[in-house]
Amino acid sequence: MIEAYDDILLAVDAVSLSFGGVRAISDVSFDIRRGEIRAIIGPNGAGKTSMLNVVNGFYHPQEGRITYRGRTRARMKPHEAAVQGIARTFQNVALFKGMTTLDNIMTGRSLKMRRGLVWQALRHGPALAEEIAHRRVCEEIIDFLEIEHIRKTPVGALPYGLQKRVELGRALAMEPTLLLLDEPMAGMNLEEKEDMSRFIVEARRLRGLTVALIEHDIGVVMDLSDRVLVLEYGRKIADGVPDDVKTDPRVIAAYLGVGR
Numbered sequence: 001m002i003e004a005y006d007d008i009l010l011a012v013d014a015v016s017l018s019f020g021g022v023r024a025i026s027d028v029s030f031d032i033r034r035g036e037i038r039a040i041i042g043p044n045g046a047g048k049t050s051m052l053n054v055v056n057g058f059y060h061p062q063e064g065r066i067t068y069r070g071r072t073r074a075r076m077k078p079h080e081a082a083v084q085g086i087a088r089t090f091q092n093v094a095l096f097k098g099m100t101t102l103d104n105i106m107t108g109r110s111l112k113m114r115r116g117l118v119w120q121a122l123r124h125g126p127a128l129a130e131e132i133a134h135r136r137v138c139e140e141i142i143d144f145l146e147i148e149h150i151r152k153t154p155v156g157a158l159p160y161g162l163q164k165r166v167e168l169g170r171a172l173a174m175e176p177t178l179l180l181l182d183e184p185m186a187g188m189n190l191e192e193k194e195d196m197s198r199f200i201v202e203a204r205r206l207r208g209l210t211v212a213l214i215e216h217d218i219g220v221v222m223d224l225s226d227r228v229l230v231l232e233y234g235r236k237i238a239d240g241v242p243d244d245v246k247t248d249p250r251v252i253a254a255y256l257g258v259g260r
């Protein structure tokens, strides 16, 4: 298991984010501990995706601070997030649809490739050795995610559930410290959700990952997560272990009870 479970990997402190007149996030603070699976839930429009975009540097909050691995950041671009070990998947799958599963997962390695494009194109000498090493990492991920049978299939031809799995593979290929998953099980049937849950738990165990995920399926969230942050209209209304959050009257009123 993870040794430093109590360490804070990421702290969000009094963050507020507006788009023109729309306040997407209002004064939200929470943290993510190293090695935990942290869920962010809430009704539609609660600010969940905006929060992931703040964490990975895609949006810059007007107020508040983000501290990652002990360093408080000013502004950060998404590609810097990747360099710092933050990877993410998207609500609507963002893969190269004409490329195969293997090639899509290989794109997750691009930051780790040391040889330039010319060397890569020549596929010769050190560049070839490097490519083989990257391929090996990707093949291991393909085995791990049980998608060997589709490794040469263009992802556009795959059912949605498998595309989500390939997207997870690409994120894992980045060998992140913090993995952000935006609705990893949306549109999946029960069996696919169980598979995805298993992969997330195993990725955490085997790779020492920390995971933050947005998910609407409350059953999955409560089973999978160590702690759950609940947002409503951009505000934090609850934060704690699943058993406490489940029974919190504000959460029941805002989210669980009315099925919005």
Ligand SMILES: Nc1ncnc2c1ncn2[C@@H]1O[C@H](COP(=O)(O)OP(=O)(O)OP(=O)(O)O)[C@@H](O)[C@H]1O
Residues within 6 Å of the ligand: 019, 022, 023, 024, 042, 043, 044, 045, 046, 047, 048, 049, 050, 051
């Ligand atoms: N780029 C943007 N420009 C303007 N408004 C935005 C933008 N992104 C989000 N918003 C607004 O901010 C609020 C929070 O949106 P966000 O997508 O973060 O919520 P969410 O909880 O992820 O919702 P959902 O569950 O529907 O994905 C909403 O009112 C939304 O319309």
